Amino acid sequence: xxxxxxxxxxxxxxxxxxxxxxxxxxxxxxxxxxxxxxxxxxxxxxxxxxxxxxxxxxxxxxxxxxxxxxxxxxxxxxxxxxxxxxxxxxxxxxxxxxxxxxxxxxxxxxxxxxxxxxxxxxxxxxxxxxxxxxxxxxxxxxxxxxxxxxxxxxxxxxxxxxxxxxxxxxxxxxxxxxxxxxxxxxxxxxxxxxxxxxxxxxxxxxxxxxxxxxxxxxxxxxxxxxxxxxxxxxxxxxxxxxxxxxxxxxxxxxxxx
Amino acid sequence: xxxxxxxxxxxxxxxxxxxxxxxxxxxxxxxxxxxxxxxxxxxxxxxxxxxxxxxxxxxxxxxxxxxxxxxxxxxxxxxxxxxxxxxxxxxxxxxxxxxxxxxxxxxxxxxxxxxxxxxxxxxxxxxxxxxxxxxxxxxxxxxxxxxxxxxxxxxxxxxxxxxxxxx
Numbered sequence: 297x298x299x300x301x302x303x304x305x306x307x308x309x310x311x312x313x314x315x316x317x318x319x320x321x322x323x324x325x326x327x328x329x330x331x332x333x334x335x336x337x338x339x340x341x342x343x344x345x346x347x348x349x350x351x352x353x354x355x356x357x358x359x360x361x362x363x364x365x366x367x368x369x370x371x372x373x374x375x376x377x378x379x380x381x382x383x384x385x386x387x388x389x390x391x392x393x394x395x396x397x398x399x400x401x402x403x404x405x406x407x408x409x410x411x412x413x414x415x416x417x418x419x420x421x422x423x424x425x426x427x428x429x430x431x432x433x434x435x436x437x438x439x440x441x442x443x444x445x446x447x448x449x450x451x452x453x454x455x456x457x458x459x460x461x462x463x464x465x466x467x468x469x470x471x472x473x474x475x476x477x478x479x480x481x482x483x484x485x486x487x488x489x490x491x492x493x494x495x496x497x498x499x500x501x502x503x504x505x506x507x508x509x510x511x512x513x514x515x516x517x518x519x520x521x522x523x524x525x526x527x528x529x530x531x532x533x534x535x536x537x538x539x540x541x542x543x544x545x546x547x548x549x550x551x552x553x
Numbered sequence: 554x555x556x557x558x559x560x561x562x563x564x565x566x567x568x569x570x571x572x573x574x575x576x577x578x579x580x581x582x583x584x585x586x587x588x589x590x591x592x593x594x595x596x597x598x599x600x601x602x603x604x605x606x607x608x609x610x611x612x613x614x615x616x617x618x619x620x621x622x623x624x625x626x627x628x629x630x631x632x633x634x635x636x637x638x639x640x641x642x643x644x645x646x647x648x649x650x651x652x653x654x655x656x657x658x659x660x661x662x663x664x665x666x667x668x669x670x671x672x673x674x675x676x677x678x679x680x681x682x683x684x685x686x687x688x689x690x691x692x693x694x695x696x697x698x699x700x701x702x703x704x705x706x707x708x709x710x711x712x713x714x715x716x717x718x719x720x
Contacts, residue, residue, distance in 0.1 A: 303702060306709065327565045339556060339564075
């Protein structure tokens with residue numbers, strides 16, 4: 297791979313036996329597979345597809361990382377994954393500074409980089425298809441189309457990978473619909489998710505999406521009701537800050553009318 | 554989804570890089586999340602094709618913060634597992650056949666290298682990058698990358714020779 301002809305790696309022929317043994321020991325630095333899978337799941341869950349940008353959310357305080365916006369919140373809130381450990385041990389550094397310190401070349405806008413939105417459903421709830429694997433190319437697990445999975449015999453807290461993937465597909469789909477400006481479709485997906493998974497792994501995420509979707513759909517009263525209910529039961533959760541932001545923005549909208 | 558693709562394509566690379574840049578194993582999960590959170594935040598700014606370099610530069614900053622935090626907590630002792638090997642304070646080449654022990658010694662050596670040399674050394678030895686690519690990843694001129702690489706190799710060789718008894 298190297299084009300540095302005059303600089304042979306010590307690991308190869310360039311080093312002494314001692315040097316080579318030392319360097320060869322780093323070959324064991326493989327990321328454990330289970331950690332990699334968890335990372336990908338986490339990455340899927342926090343993918344930047346927010347319907348409500350941080351700037352629209354007054355009252356946000358980001359304990360994990362100021363300046364990271366909703367992603368920091370999402371990252372610290374995807375409690376279904378054991379992978380996320382930031383809450384217990386705190387951030388490694390100050391990501392605000394980290395972000396600033398990284399030199400990047402600026403592209404020509406976010407839209408170019410986002411996956412092109414799929415054609416929007418006709419606008420009615422009935423027209424919204426239930427999630428299919430084709431709808432969700434980023435999640436390689438098809439949502440079952442038949443009856444709900446018969447795994448409720450034992451309430452096993454450890455989710456198998458298939459279930460997690462399926463559930464994530466719903467969350468992903470709802471988020472996508474919301475991003476596409478179709479909150480009603482998002483709500484339909486969330487309804488279906490709720491029906492299929494009465495004890496969902498992504499309860500908080502689904503609720504936050506629902507509050508966002510309701511607010512966007514103009515169902516302000518229900519958004520507020522659900523948001524306040526969420527806040528009353530999750531007062532200290534990071535997601536609460538986002539819901540609180542939505543509720544506050546609804547309040548300010550109402551007061552200005 | 555571009556972000557997920559980034560995680561899938563570069564997660565392993567970042568994990569290894571952070572490890573080799575001195576982030577302790579116990580902090581790797583946090584560190585890699587930090588890197589990807591920054592990437593998610595700035596996804597629209599990352600030029601196609603420059604993703605890996607962007608992630609690595611972010612990892613450099615994250616690892617520097619992690620190491621600074623570590624420096625404030627001075628204990629970085631060798632663990633019980635190493636006691637046997639450490640009964641001889643100057644290990645030999647044969648001791649390095651124990652991979653775990655060799656790995657710990659490698660950590661010590663890398664930790665003693667100046668940061669700027671360590672980075673280019675890691676990229677060259679473990680990622681097999683040439684000086685121009687290292688320059689791109691670290692954001693320095695090619696000439697600087699090449700000269701740092703030469704110095705880094707010398708530094709590494711001296712440290713290894715000092716730590717391991719020649720037999």
